Amino acid sequence: MSAVARANRLTPYMFLAPATVVLVFALLYPIGYMVYASFLDWSPSQRIGEADFIGLRNYANLLTDAAFLESFWVTIKFAAVVVTLEMIIGVGLALLLDRNIRGLSLLRTIFILPMMIAPIVVGLMWRYMYHPTVGIFNRTIKNLGFEQGIPWLSDSTWSFIAVVIADVWQWTPFIFILALAAMQSLPRSALEAAEIDGANEWQKIVLIKIPLMMPVLIVTLLLRLIDAFKVLEVIMVLTNGGPGLSTEIVALRIFRTAQEFQELGEAAAMSNLLLIMLMALTIGMFMYTKIQEARTARMLKAAQAEDE
Amino acid sequence: MLNTIKKVGAGVTALTLSTTLALANPYEEYAGETLVVNFPAHPHFDAVMKVLPEFTKETGIRVEVDQLQYLKMREKQTLELTKNKGDYDLIAYVVFSKADYVYADQLENLAKYFMNPKLADPGYDAGDLIDGYVGNIGVAGGTKGYLPGPTGSLFGIPFGSETSILGYRQDIFDKHGLEVPTNYEELLDVACKIPELEPGMGGLASRAASGHHASHAFLLHLAPLGGRIFDDNWNPIVNNEAGVKAAEALKTIVDCGVEGAETFGFAEAGASFLQGNSAMFLDSTVFAGQVNNPSKSKVVGKVAWAPHPVGTRAGSQTGGFGIGIPGNAQNKDAAFLLMQWLTSKNADKMIAIAGGNPSRFSTHADPEVLAVHPHLKVFGEALKNADPDWRPIIPVWGKINADIGTSLSKVLTEDADIQEALDGVAARARDIMEGAGYYTWN
Known part of the structure; x- marks a missing residue:
């Protein structure tokens, strides 16, 4: 191979090299650091080099740690409930408002306000609204003649409901905006064809709109799921994981393990377990997306063929 | 000549003085x-x-x-x-x-x-x-x-x-002829009497929220009621009679507190007292600075102070x-x-x-x-009764403290059995201590 040919062959790699170096340092190095830390008995008072290497002991401890397992279960429950509710309400609202309504852009702006507020502020705001005596909910309940208010933050079931409501309030607009955007970019031809075939509104939603929006909805769902698994501030401010461990999600457990218990190795192991779970979820969802995309492409092709 | 001697003498004296002063100044x-x-x-x-x-x-x-x-x-x-x-x-x-x-x-x-x-x-x-x-x-x-x-x-x-100190509403105590509690029996009695005498008002505003706050409130009563988390050999004894009494005391205080007292942290408990919703406050002395600040308090000039009530021993945090x-x-x-x-x-x-x-x-x-x-x-x-050992200061305390706090939160909010909850704390504390090497010499 001539020198010129060799240089030509290497050129693309040289262009890629800076980005690869940045990627390695910005992404892989911190993850590698976290993986390494999870094998250590490491307190913040030590440099990482001074910490004892303990192999997989942090992971073994976690798998028998009732508090961690409970927080893992709470997280799964929380993510499943909030994302389901947000998807139903968000997509539902988008379907409702996918029409030429005067003032729609103003309405859209109002809808997305909650997601612009810092989570700490959202937590504080809801905390005061849930206040047993001066909070708006219990005041309203009492004004309606009930003797007792709801123990929003002092009962394990109600606390869970309280954090779910706060999260749904803040993040449903995210689903709504993406779903509305996806809906408005749907090929009109498919909908018109359905209309000509006599499909009613419900059939158009179930058979045309939702299937065509599915790739966008899956990515949206994935983004929300990842976020829901990592949610921290709102719950920290609202319940701090209580009562008992009823709202202690994994992110809060990780924070407490690192900050309060001063066990950085164990906190890193928890983070890795969460990361593994989220990666598995992401891969699964992407595989599903591929299948859905292929299905959508087939549908579009069929619709186009019908148009022709 | 005499003048010269006087001048030299004065100079030497001045120098000596200034040298002495310079040496006496440790900051120079x-x-x-x-x-x-x-x-x-x-x-x-x-x-x-x-x-x-x-x-x-x-x-x-x-x-x-x-x-x-x-x-x-x-x-x-x-x-x-x-x-x-x-x-x-x-x-x-x-x-x-x-x-x-x-x-x-x-x-x-x-x-x-x-x-x-x-x-x-x-x-x-x-x-x-x-x-x-x-x-x-x-x-x-x-x-x-x-x-x-x-x-x-x-x-x-x-x-x-x-340290911990008892703040109480002098006006309310005077109005109903209540005695300032000096021991735990009196404290619990008056804490539950107040809601009856002053409808809508809680007895004693206490921390109780899950985690550190509930644990802190429990420990506040544990030491004066004669308890400790560990004995001298690091065996957990938090579940003994004194531990149960301390948890019962906390539960009584929270039950006789204002609505929602189970969710109070330090700030909320303090606010309840400052807003005039609770008649007593037993917590850190740092709180005292706010009581007579009209921008934060509705009870300016109405609060008096007393030492932390005595249980089987005197012991403030x-x-x-x-x-x-x-x-x-x-x-x-x-x-x-x-x-x-x-x-x-x-x-x-x-x-x-x-x-x-x-x-x-x-x-x-x-x-x-x-x-x-x-x-x-x-x-x-x-x-004079400040207890330096009211809670252990050991590196693994954070984990035990959190466990006490979440277990007691279940007692306060879900009526979990106190003995069972403290037995669980003791068993888990033993595991944590074992892992940290505290039983190496046993």
Whole structure:
């Protein structure tokens, strides 16, 4: 191979090299650091080099740690409930408002306000609204003649409901905006064809709109799921994981393990377990997306063929 | 000739005097230096900031203060103290950091400074420092590793420390002819009587929220009711009779509190008292500064103070902050001089007048201080029973503390069985202690 040919062959790699170096340092190095830390008995008072290497002991401890397992279960429950509710309400609202309504852009702006507020502020705001005596909910309940208010933050079931409501309030607009955007970019031809075939509104939603929006909805769902698994501030401010461990999600457990218990190795192991779970979820969802995309492409092709 | 002799004599005398004065000034060598100190954003340290310029005026040593929110301060110190050369010459640390910092050899042992005649002020009067605070915050290496004892050493000096005190509504007590509780029986009795006498008002505002707050509230009652978390061999005894009594006391207090008392942290419990919704408040002395502040309190002029009620023994909490010299500090001698000055009788008095928490018994009895803050007289009495061992100061405490807090939260909110909850805490505490090597010698 001539020198010129060799240089030509290497050129693309040289262009890629800076980005690869940045990627390695910005992404892989911190993850590698976290993986390494999870094998250590490491307190913040030590440099990482001074910490004892303990192999997989942090992971073994976690798998028998009732508090961690409970927080893992709470997280799964929380993510499943909030994302389901947000998807139903968000997509539902988008379907409702996918029409030429005067003032729609103003309405859209109002809808997305909650997601612009810092989570700490959202937590504080809801905390005061849930206040047993001066909070708006219990005041309203009492004004309606009930003797007792709801123990929003002092009962394990109600606390869970309280954090779910706060999260749904803040993040449903995210689903709504993406779903509305996806809906408005749907090929009109498919909908018109359905209309000509006599499909009613419900059939158009179930058979045309939702299937065509599915790739966008899956990515949206994935983004929300990842976020829901990592949610921290709102719950920290609202319940701090209580009562008992009823709202202690994994992110809060990780924070407490690192900050309060001063066990950085164990906190890193928890983070890795969460990361593994989220990666598995992401891969699964992407595989599903591929299948859905292929299905959508087939549908579009069929619709186009019908148009022709 | 006589004049010349007089002049020389006067000159020599002046020189001798000035030399003597120069030698007598321990600060001169360090004048012009700048010390960097790390303090938390806290009412005591806000008062300190008002007094610090006096130190510079008196000594010529400048002080640069990095005042941070408490958790941020802890985070920053964690990084700072592991460096070879630190930026901080003096740090304030919360009592729990004592266990971590001393164990990691990151705080200077103060013996060598107090032994240095050029640095140690003979008039310092260390015996006047509140011994409960010194044992809790300053000393490590003695009994149980974190208390004073024959093998203990001094690593810090209490500065911004706190104890527990009972605040009560004098007007409400007078109105109903109630006696100020001096023991736990009376305390629980009056706490539950008040909601009957004053409908809508809670008895005693207490912390109870899941986690640290519930644990703190429980420990507040555990020590006076005769309990401890561990015996002298580190066996968990939190589930013994005294432990159960302390948990029952907390449950009674919360049940007789205002609606939603189960969710109260320190701020909410304090707000309930300040807003006039609760008749008593039993917690840290740091709270006292807000009671007569009309912008924060609706009970200005209506609150009186009493020592923490006695159970089977008198024992109020100890906590808050101390100051120490990091092992990697750049100006250790000058930092010691600042530390000594800040905790001297004179500065303690100035800081107390400015609204800080005194570290000395004498300050609590000083007429000038009492003229501004009359409640400090009662605080001084209460401090005679300050218990440095009301909770363990060991590196694994954070995990045990959180477990106590979540278990008791279930007792307070879901009526979980107290004995069962404490048995669970004891079993898990044993596992944690075992993992940390506390039973190696058993």
